[in-house]
Amino acid sequence: MNDRRRLLASTIALGLLHAGELRAQSPSGPPLSFIVPQPAGNPTDGHARRLQPGVQRELGQAVLVENMPGAGGSLGVNKLLAAPAGTPMLLIASQTESILTPLSVKGARYTSENLRPVLLINRGPYVLVGRPDLPASNFGELLALARSRSGKPLSHGHIGNGSMIHLLGERLARKAGIPLTQVPYKGVPPVIQDLIGSQIDVAFVPQSSARDLIVNGRLKVFGTTSAVISDKLPAALPISKANAGLADFVHGTWSAVFVARTLREEDATRLNKVLTTVCQEAPFQAAIAATGSDPAPVMTLAELDRFFEGETRLYQSMAKEIGIQAE
16 A cells, blocks of 8 residues: 555656546646747647647646747757656647757757657648749749849748758759758748748748648648648649659658656556547547648557667768758
């Protein structure tokens, strides 16, 4: 009996109770922080806010979404990793903050090995979009325009050195042989805002962030990093089909919920179950599909570990290919 009481007390301190256990207890302890290492309006911010009420219901305690943009997302990641043991905290991020930022930001002070995914939320392609008044109507015309402006290269917006969007811009410039001026921003929303306002020329952004703007004519679309045309955005043709030199230009983005790798296995398992329950609810799945991305399949912790290890190898290799250096 004493062992059972000690286990229950430890669980309450972490705020990771089963729903059934929770209803027998009064909510206690500090709110659970859902850290988003990007500004409000970013795709991961939207996912966190959609998950918030369900996670709060299942855990029976307050869940607060906390935006911490800056330094390639490392500010938010480091807050998670520096939290005292027992502090209830989750992180929602993409491959940029979890894998690429440690390779490109000297002050990051962590590696992908310090993080563990407990839920994969969604997957989807990037789309190459441009300002509405750009004098090009398709990918071929965009390349021709870029080559004609070697004295004043087209500007490409991204969300920080070494970010996935930055790597896509650099990789396209190298493989297509076009000059691009890289312009950093603190998140996807300001990139899109400046595209709409014709302050920059082009950018790779998640399809989920741009689909409605493309459909409404506020942005031009020049291609997708998907290998096939998506029925969610048929106007975006695969860049990999443009010519043989771009045949391997197939990339995607994803969002996942992470915990510190040091979190106890039983607590990580419980979080995986709670988050999966919330993520699989019909309203949440419909909201994900409505953004133009694909809900991720249900994955166990072991499957998530294998997925993250594979993605880490993939993007570390890509960063090496581009020659990303920590700054």
